Amino acid sequence: MYGNLFSRDLRAELDRLQRDMQQRYELSPGIRGLGRGGFPTINVGSTLQAVELYAFAPGVDPASFDVQVEKGVLTIAGERKPAALGTEEKTMLHIDERFAGRFRRVVNLPDDIDAAAIEASYRDGVLHLHIPRLQAVQPRRIEIQ
Amino acid sequence: MSETTRTAAASARNDATLIPPVDVYEDAAGITLYADLPGVPKGRLALNIEVDTLMIEGEVMLDIPAGMEPSHAEVGLPRYRRSFTLSRELDVEHVDARFEHGVLVLRIPKAAHAQPRKVEVRVD
Known part of the structure; x- marks a missing residue:
């Protein structure tokens, strides 16, 4: 009934799979979080x-x-x-992976x-x-x- | 600048590496790339530009006391590698690289002929 509203998306599935793996292999996930990533x-x-x-x-x-x-x-x-950017107006960000x-x-x-x-x-x-x-x-x- | 899939050369070496996270910015005069390579001393960082491929490689060197038993590892490999395909308007002869606190900053200028030029439109 909710098929379209809550369609499974691949990314969410992968996230869930990753958490699932962590739960399984991290022997004692602490109360303060999984402690990874x-x-x-x-x-x-x-x-x-x-x-x-x-x-x-x-x-x-x-x-x-x-x-x-x-x-x-x-x-x-x-x-x-x-990252400190110049004052250049037309700066484009192509890849943004680093933590800030x-x-x-x-x-x-x-x-x-x-x-x-x-x-x-x-x-x-x-x-x-x-x-x-x-x-x-x-x-x-x-x-x- | 597009990322290449693992090249045949890289897989031939048959050793897995970490893929360092990067930020890539572009402005009118060139491209700036930031890459996180924590644990790599200056002497263990290798930058190679071959034809149109930029290769960043680094080896992690830590002060590890003798007899240490690892008990928890989130960084599972002691090596980084990542490559990018450069486009032709970039001037690979004038790349400027800085490496401080494990962050590599590369500035690749655009060749003079590729700098943006405003075209005047004349109305007769």
Whole structure:
């Protein structure tokens, strides 16, 4: 009856399919969202001593980053300005794929990290957070006398 | 400027790459392209213009401590590649490129003969 009014369009179907896949493969989608596909994209790795987080945020003024940790929740916020265009009147935009505007991403951190000792650096458009684990929790080798 | 489908040359290399997002603006004097290539140092960015194809390639280099186990990855490949077909009125001899904080800005001017010219209409 609603066939024409709510016709399935291919794009919406693909979006649904993508979300469906994410639901299936993301083991525990957090309450704060699926955690994928936002800006900046994030890769995380860990060693015995620290958690290393890489946020791919090209073209951001380093001063605009706002990184905070509160109760084990890390927030990376900031703003990326749209490309500065000349004052030329007849400028045409042919392709528009890059993100512009304010962004915020939230990541749950493990319990054993030392929030006071986080180091952040920004190089080649990647914000790297070095998040050390608490000394007490690090595995220690016990010498046998 | 139109995007080419994956060329035979690219697929022959048989390695998957990320496709960097771009913005392309055009004004009377030329085309400006912005491309996001985060993680690529200057020395690992390659720009090639061959006949009428512009190829942008970059390799991601991060400070990764020894023994790190990846636990979550949204950027799944360490390489970017994207190519564009340039049209003939663009002056590929005078391309200007800047690369800062992982954003490539390319300015491709139009050849002098292709600049817009206003045609005067005379009424006799």
